Amino acid sequence: MRIDVTIDNDKCLNPIICGTCMRVCPTAAFKTYPSEVRQKGKICDKWLLTYIPLECIGCGNCEKVCKEGAIRVTVT
C-alpha cells in the first residue's frame, strides 16, 4: 500500500490561522513552519504546511475538512 498526500501551499490559507486539517490528524503528522528563517523582532506572515510520510496513516480526514481543496490523499 502506498499513501500519497499532495499539499498545494498556494491554495492553503495560513495554516496557523486556519489549521483545520492539522487538528483532525490522529497522528499529528502535519507540521507547519515559517517560510523564511526567523529574524529577531520580525513576524513571519507566510507559513508553509508539510507532513511526515512515515506518520501518515492515510485516513483522509484532512481532505474531507479542507474547504480550499488544498490537500489530496490517494491510497493505492
Next chain:
Amino acid sequence: MCQWCVEHGDGKKWYLNTKNYITKELFDSKEEIRTAADMVFKDSERMFAIDAKKAYPYLDKPIIGKIIGRKVKSIFEKRERGQIIPLEEAKAILDNANMAALSSCVCRQSQLGLSDAKYCLSFTYLMDYGKEWPDFSRKGINYISIDEAKETVERAVNKGLVSSVYGFPVPFVGGICMCEYPSCMALKSRLDYGLDYVIRKSEFVVNHNIDKCNGCGKCFSKCQFGAINISRTIGKALFNIKECFGCGVCTHVCEQDAIGLVPREQVPVVKEEW
C-alpha cells in the same frame, strides 16, 4: 536517583536544586543556555518539519540509522531535554521559583496550528528573551503569580495532560510544560521513534493497591502511555510498570484511593529504566 540528579543535584533532584534555575546572571554568563533558547525560539518549527522529515525514516535502518541516531542525539544534547514530573514535584519547583510566565506551546503551534494554546510555564529571565522573537510570542506572554501557576498545572493534570520539566539544556531548569501525545514533539520522539534521550521517565512509578480497585476504568481513559489494562476477567485495573512513565495523572482520578506513587529506586524491576 537518575544520572542527572547525581551529576547536578547536590544531593537533591536536579530540578529542585535552585542553583540550576536560570537567572539573569546565569543567562548572561553561560553560552549554552543562550544557544538552547535560540534553538527553541527561532528554529523549533523548522526542526520539527524539515529535519524530522529527513531523519526519521532512517532511524530503524541498521547502519545508517545508527549514524543518524547519533547525530540527532548530539543535537538534543545542546537543545532542551526534559523529564516527566508528577503534580507535587511541579508545585515544589514553582515554590522555589520566584516568577512564572505562561506562553504558547511551540509543539502545538507547529503540529496543530494553534498559536494561542498557552501550556508552557517558564520562569525567570527566559521569557523576557522569548519576547524578542515575535513569532514565538505572537499571542503574548502572561506574567502570572506562583499560585495561579500552580492552579494552571493542577487544572491541566486533572484534564489528563502530562507535566514535564525541561532543561535549557540540562541541568538549567527552563520551564514546565503540560504535554499530550501525539501533539507533543518530545513524547512523540520517544514513543514513536525511540529517541529516549529527549524525555526521561519520572523519579516515581505507580503503586497500585489491587484490593481497593473496583475496575471503574477512569485511570485507563487518562493514561497516555498505554500502561493500564482493565481485566474483564477479574474486573480490576492491571498496571504494566515497565510502560509506566510516572506522570501521576491516574493518581488524581482514582476515587477509591487505590493508586499512589513510589520512588523508582524502591522498585527493583524499573530501577534502571529512565
